[in-house]
Amino acid sequence: MTGDRNTSALRVDDVITLTVNINDYFSTELARIALVVGNIQIISISKFVTEMANETLVVxxxxxxxxxxxxxxxFNSVDKNQSQRCGHLDQLISAATEPGEASPAPYQICDGSDTPCIRGDHLAISITVILTVYTSASEIIK
Incomplete structure (x- = not known):
């Protein structure tokens, strides 16, 4: 699989063209091939393929x-079910995340002046912890 742009810093509404080459496949029964991007099935092909075949999907x-x-x-058929990542282009990553990171929550962190922070900004956080330590049950009663 190839893409026409860097897939590690994408944003909603960006346009990308993906090309998938599927080489040397066949099935004795109806074969179903689907391209799944994120949680969306993009392309689905169903056909009988009795000899080795190649497909090129462009979306x-x-x-x-x-x-x-x-x-x-x-790839699904009567005798085989297989799901495979697409080589070096195995993820579309939001520009707001790093590889392996979940998408950030849709909240903005602001400092005391209500200035929105963006990724890479430094933010000082003050956390106050109150800790009460009791040494014996008799001190709790006092």
């Missing part, structure tokens, strides 16, 4: 929140 997406995540190809 242009305007990204939505559900597109971010793993990119997989699924």
């Amino acid at each position: 242009t997406l305007q990204l939505r929140e559900g597109h971010f995540g793993n990119v997989t190809i699924t």
